[in-house]
Amino acid sequence: MREIGRRGAVALGITGLVAPLALALGTAPAQAVSCTTQTGPYQKQVERFLGRPVDGTQSSTDCKAIQAFQNKHGITPAIGYAGPVTWGAMDLMNKQRAVGNKPGKDGKCPVNKGRIACVNLTLQLSWIQDGSRLVYGPVPVRTGRNGYETRTGLKKIYWRDIAHVSSVYHVPMPYSQFFDGGQAFHSVGLSMWNPPGSHGCVNMTTTDAKRYWSLLRTGDDVFVYGRKPGT
Template sequence: MHRQRVMIRTFGLAAAVALAATGCGPQKSGAAPAAPSSPVAGSSPAASPSTPDDGKAGASSPAASPSQPSSPSASAPSSPGVKPIMANGDESEQIRELQARLRQLKLLSTAPTGFYGSKTTAAVKTFQSQHGLGATGSVDEATWQKIQGLSKKPTDDELRPPTTNEVDAPDPRCMQGRVMCISKESRTLAWMIDGKVVSTMDVRFGSENTPTREGEFQVGWKAKEWTSTIYHTSMPYSMFFSEGQAVHYSSDFAARGYAGASHGCVNVRDKAKLSALFDQVKVGDKVVVYW
């Protein structure tokens, strides 16, 4: 209560209302999902695409909260009579291995996620074209055998690399002003000023049950030290942009990587980078979360 009274004096009544729902924290296996807050009045979060891409939030490990079941997409292209074993819209550990092998073959630059999206589809099409296979973009038995024959069994580090993700092309809304440009596809945050990237860092999102909202927002308030009022977990360097959702450091993300998920916040695992970003970002700066 003392902390809330301090925040009320600092940020006023509007911020005090937001404090009642700062609900981000790491998801734990078997924990009941919390209902996500409604979007901020006046904001226009973009609807999630029907076929999200490789960086699907919370989809990178069985340890994360469950998301879409693994089943071939009805719209996945395939040759008549040839049944795909992996296709756009699917999610599995076999797809994580496929992505790691495609990285070995220099056909995929992003880290494996286990979700088969547009980048994986494009990489598979390129491979098929290079080797005289039907360029469907989905993996049938012949394509899978060829990929396995030309690559080696991925190591644990290749399946879940600790390295920084490659930054995605910025959304057009990120090209003007001061923006935290956050891509769900590449799982990166790019701090941009007038269209130029100043710094980048890996991020993690909410699960399928507690998704991180997409759209264009503003930083409403900041707190260098904060504790979730719902989950009672530490949220250092919090920058709130959509009610209880914030960009903040996560020790769970630093320890477990993409084997977990947040309850809707944008987690950062590099504390030093986020500390520097926290000092630069001002209340009122733009936040864009997009696929």
């Protein structure tokens, strides 16, 4: 962390910077747990998403498929139950896919700023555009959970640190690009659909964080809008 002045903005916002050690380094290895035989409230929707026969009744094969999805994205308890958290992740994926290559079609991210990084909290998507031209993305992101919301509005990247390490949790936050106090773009070793979300930063895969690092510069605009589901 930096020490004074602008650096103080980072210190003041540090609680929004990082997740605990387990979140920063990745999820723990999945443990073998028994599948539930209970039919969940979103059984049909989950079956349809997973390409299973849509009968609305839990089967052992349904459960194993649901459980595999839960383990992949860090959804707990990973017992194969078609509940609201599991369906929420799948529903979000469907909505993200529907956007295609036109993330700015809602017209909310400014097109008069030149190069700008846009973050749609509602859809948990980010992209870089230059005017109305799409430069990179859209890519799925993981933003602030309830109580640690990623703040909305027009901001600017004011500090970049390719090998940033949290001074609170002492864990790496690679490719950090700070745009609002302690809130930054950076990579994490987690699924972008891992609930409940970050401590305020905009988490990305390593591939996407590297591209953002190469495409953005200090002083570039960032526009954050919408509201993350569940906040």
